[in-house]
Amino acid sequence: MVIVFALVALLALAVVVSANWYVWRRLFRDTTEGPGRTRRLGAVLIAGGWALAVGALVAERTGAPFWLQRVLAWPGFLWLALSIYLLLAVLAGELLRPLLLRLPRRRGRAGAAVPRPESAPAATLPESAEPPRPPTPAADPSRRLVVSRFVAGAAAAAAVGTVGYGTYGVLRGPSVKRVTVPLAKLPRAAHGYRIAVVSDIHLGPILGRGFAQKVVDTVNATQPDLIAVVGDLVDGSVKDLGPAAAPLARLRARHGAYFVTGNHEYFSGAASWVEEVRRLGMHPLENARTEMPWFDLAGVNDVQGESEGHGPDFTRALGDRDTTRACVLLAHQPVQIHEAVRHGVDLQLSGHTHGGQLWPGNLVAAAANPTVAGLERYGDTQLYVSRGAGAWGPPTRVGAPSDITVIELASRHA
Numbered sequence: 001m002v003i004v005f006a007l008v009a010l011l012a013l014a015v016v017v018s019a020n021w022y023v024w025r026r027l028f029r030d031t032t033e034g035p036g037r038t039r040r041l042g043a044v045l046i047a048g049g050w051a052l053a054v055g056a057l058v059a060e061r062t063g064a065p066f067w068l069q070r071v072l073a074w075p076g077f078l079w080l081a082l083s084i085y086l087l088l089a090v091l092a093g094e095l096l097r098p099l100l101l102r103l104p105r106r107r108g109r110a111g112a113a114v115p116r117p118e119s120a121p122a123a124t125l126p127e128s129a130e131p132p133r134p135p136t137p138a139a140d141p142s143r144r145l146v147v148s149r150f151v152a153g154a155a156a157a158a159a160v161g162t163v164g165y166g167t168y169g170v171l172r173g174p175s176v177k178r179v180t181v182p183l184a185k186l187p188r189a190a191h192g193y194r195i196a197v198v199s200d201i202h203l204g205p206i207l208g209r210g211f212a213q214k215v216v217d218t219v220n221a222t223q224p225d226l227i228a229v230v231g232d233l234v235d236g237s238v239k240d241l242g243p244a245a246a247p248l249a250r251l252r253a254r255h256g257a258y259f260v261t262g263n264h265e266y267f268s269g270a271a272s273w274v275e276e277v278r279r280l281g282m283h284p285l286e287n288a289r290t291e292m293p294w295f296d297l298a299g300v301n302d303v304q305g306e307s308e309g310h311g312p313d314f315t316r317a318l319g320d321r322d323t324t325r326a327c328v329l330l331a332h333q334p335v336q337i338h339e340a341v342r343h344g345v346d347l348q349l350s351g352h353t354h355g356g357q358l359w360p361g362n363l364v365a366a367a368a369n370p371t372v373a374g375l376e377r378y379g380d381t382q383l384y385v386s387r388g389a390g391a392w393g394p395p396t397r398v399g400a401p402s403d404i405t406v407i408e409l410a411s412r413h414a
Helices: 003-031 037-061 066-102 109-113 143-171 209-221 238-250 264-265 270-279 303-308 315-316 334-342 359-367
Strands: 175-185 193-200 227-228 257-259 288-291 295-299 328-332 349-350 374-378 381-385 403-411
Touching: 003 037, 003 066, 003 143, 037 066, 066 143, 175 381, 193 209, 209 238, 209 403, 238 270, 257 295, 264 270, 264 303, 288 315, 295 315, 315 328, 315 334, 334 349, 334 374, 334 381, 349 403
Parallel strands: 175 403, 193 227, 227 257, 295 328, 328 349, 349 381
Antiparallel strands: 193 403, 288 295, 374 381
């Protein structure tokens, strides 16, 4: 097993090194006429960016001093996003390069007006004389160099623009998405009941107290009947992020706010965070159920909790309930839907996927999750997956904008 892991790690490292060498070659080597400062600066930029990225990841997971996490997080995580789109943009440039190289050269008017020299009579030319050659402007770069510079500049501009816009989208806060979900067992009196689904806020070294306040203001503005926080609230300890999470105490809903753990809570001290969210006024559902006026609300721990002996327990949460009542389940990961189906849940609310966060990450997310984003049906159970309010790693989203979803329950008896 150790040998297999080592081989996979070496293969992954080889792929990353090769990809970065390719980016350096296209952006720096192919755009210069020879070895020099530009090529060296390019190598330092790429190597330094990856050093910061690895440092940011290690600092977060090892619980390094919070000031160090904050110093490394912005440049390190942004480099991760930028490196992805630099590679994609350079690859796209390979389609453009041969077309540009085939374009006809533009000739100046002066060059076109110069007549071709005619051969002089043999009697008037010395035997050693040669026909005159047209002057060649030695200072002009070659066509290949010009094309390489154009493609590299366009690729860099596209990557920076994509990451910049995606980062702006995260920092300005999530938008509100509204989805109507009909439930067969929901009584008429509950028709129009609104649940604000909040997932994957990821408070941490980058997204802090100000971002938490934006989330609270957005949720409260929807005037929900109930708030469901479905995991990955934080990336860090209560000691470091308690002040950042403090605005969550101002969440307001007619029937309160409920919370279940996500996988990142177990990287950050899940037990401490469960107590903290309780102190902030939310109600943790740890493999538990509560009876709302018109339906049952249940919650299970995240599967990551199995590593600490606190994994999901569907029997404990759902085993003895009245199955004639509608049941809404909070479960962080969409993969938990299969257990929800077996236990007769009507609607599962999840997050975790971020909708892929950075395109084409949605393809990777689709390979690991039954649903990446939105509403889908599995037998008699419906699953809604939120794209999440924040972002993990790079504070950037491309092709998967952040959201807070207001689920409006609909009764078929209305």
